[in-house]
Amino acid sequence: MADTAGAAGSGTDTVLVVDFGAQYAQLIARRVREARVYSEIVPSTMPVAEMLARRPRAVILSGGPASVYAEEAPGIDAALFEAGVPVLGLCYGFQLMAQALGGTVDNTGAREYGATSLSVVRPSSTLFEGTPTEQQVWMSHGDACSAAPSGFTVTAATATVPVAAFENDERRLYGVQYHPEVLHSTFGQQVMEHFLYRGAGIEPSWTTGSIVEEQVAAIRAQIGEGRAICGLSGGVDSAVAAALVNRAIGDRLTCVYVDHGLMREGETEQVEKDFVAATGVRLRVVDASERFLTALAGVSDPEQKRKIIGREFIRVFEQAQAELVAEAGAAGEDVSFLVQGTLYPDVVESGGGTGTANIKSHHNVGGLPEDLEFELVEPLRRLFKDEVRMVGQELGLPEEIVHRQPFPGPGLGIRIVGEVTRERLDLLRQADAIVREELTAAGLDREIWQCPVVLLADVRSVGVQGDGRTYGHPVVLRPVTSEDAMTADWSRLPYDLLARISTRITNEVRDVNRVTLDITSKPPGTIEWE
Template structure:
């Protein structure tokens, strides 16, 4: 029997060199049933050792190993005695650091390619799309021209003689293409071979085990105290509500702020699902008039967003002050939020727009935070919700901005505009569903 603490014991560390696909690597590893975390490439030796990974993956990245100050993997990566997989730039920096040679390519490879398998090592195994070939997705300029001592070339393309390499003794592997994208047909299987066959990880990371672990952790953190959650009806807060209710039952109180800028019948749907069907205590704050008054005359989208965020916090705070003995505030922070926040602090990402959440509460509301899904990707959150019994249409509904129709209305926000837009949106969504296109589109 698997104990709850074991499900993250088998773990893969992903060092991020800035690829747009890095988060996909972590998702694919988790889809293979293995826990993974992603950190910047310059993670300290102390932190790497403390993480105690079963294996390490070096991501791709936009840099060239020839550029002065271009990123390198910490030396401990190659001295830890665990398997290492270098992807694209990860292969190039591993090769350069271990004594190989990397040169600028005369032909840049971007897009579909077929690699010819030369040696079937433990990473490739019996995988192939056609006889001794893999259909892959390339995205690189530089290429490895001389492999480090102890390595062998296991696959190539006409323009990329070193497409895959391995040192089976040290369990170091490198691939010039991107296995994490769906365009690489056998990419998920390659990553599965790495984490299971090479790193020896067990498939312990699944929804049932995650729920058991979270319920145990929430009960330990919260004890017999009360928890407050801002419920929006979106995927993240809905799953947090269901998870908390399973863990602590009536100790949870949700506040649903109806700002008059929701989709058609959304307020009733939220109340029916959580209050009626699940028996969760939900306070509905009807604040339409308040929000519309605050927005009167404002046409700038960013200012509207900030007004809505400010009013939301004030309404939420007023409802919170009416409750006695609440010590915890729950939030639906997810793993990409954590990763992007860290990148912003490091100067490696830029804020495109302000985010609307329950942050910024007044000082007199000093809650301890509860963030039970902060290490999960959105697809994992949805699978968790399915296991918790939430309906498909709630978990797979299209994203809707926190400020709601307020930022979809061009110019000033008025009740009559919101009512028209609500109906138009509902007609459009009905047609998408009737034609079978709703689930095929990510957002509309």
């Protein structure tokens, strides 16, 4: 989904999510889409007049880390609440609404973080009808609303917050102090849907088919009669992006698969066979392994590795572009567009969200060179992984591609902690292949989100193998479950499976004498180690 209002202009009912620097702004938008209503995120700095010019059916004000009393706290023009557009305020957005409309927000010091019991005092209200009078919600606030604005009905409270939700049906204005968008708020999705369907009167009609139609139209508008190349990595993201662009412009798209020498065992062969058979796209395979390994020689810093990989990808694409133009001859059009399978989590972690921190520079976002000459085409930039899979199914891609476990564009280069060398890559490929074989044999491919295998190349540990002392590398198993890669929990794999994996790796992979298990959630850890 684009950052523009293009889809809204086509007649789609649109909900704008106003981002006040919230950790969960995109999750709010995702929950709206799960309710089959189209949503877009806009920054809190956007003037209200510009928001209203998009003719939204409703507006949701996100949470945020600031206090409404902080000197430089983001605000909202109270004209929004007089425009007749339904508004739902969440957490910080709830407090802004209360303050702007004459309610009272106090910095009481009575903070609530995490799971909290909510008491619904008006069970028949628009937001809470059909939900329990006592329910668990997820709180994250210091300030609290102590008095609702005039004309509003208090509909929920907690032990420390007298106004945890309020409603004004006549003005179609609603607010809750907690985060209904997170799974820990047990009836949060129902509350969100009640606002959309009952409060705003929106019909749930947006589907993955809508995404395909909107993106195909947007791609055609952007590329026109031009030609594009797509950086195909073998993962589901680039495959779906390529399939979308292929549907939009046909044989004016050429996919370029760069074998950077950082792929897993059998990856290149699988891409050549499966993807071309499924889509019929023109595919060009470039063996650039020597180029990438030379550029990565002596580099251990993960940010530097990502930027090098991003830069070298672009250089290879530029070379492919020149070759395609030369082949087309004087009558051929220039190839000026580069298709990427960038997802929203890539953008957020690279510092691309409103008020978000740069966690790590993804090779296809923060790792791109400054002298980039391509115009990027990124049809998945506002989607989560599970939404991308649904789009892939809508496009008719085979299960082997659509439900493939995520694999990062920089490949095994960011699963080696330390310098990337050919020898270390070979070790990691062997260990990774064993883990994938065992997970498949156990029938767990669809049960876990992914299972990165990490080689701690700069760490050695003493072991004993064949009655002799060894001094080998440890590998780390990182099995996780997730919905969207924004948060994740470690997968509780069966002990006998872990035992088989450990035995096989230490027996079959030379120079690896220890297998460890990463049991860290995200946050605080990321899914990949680098």
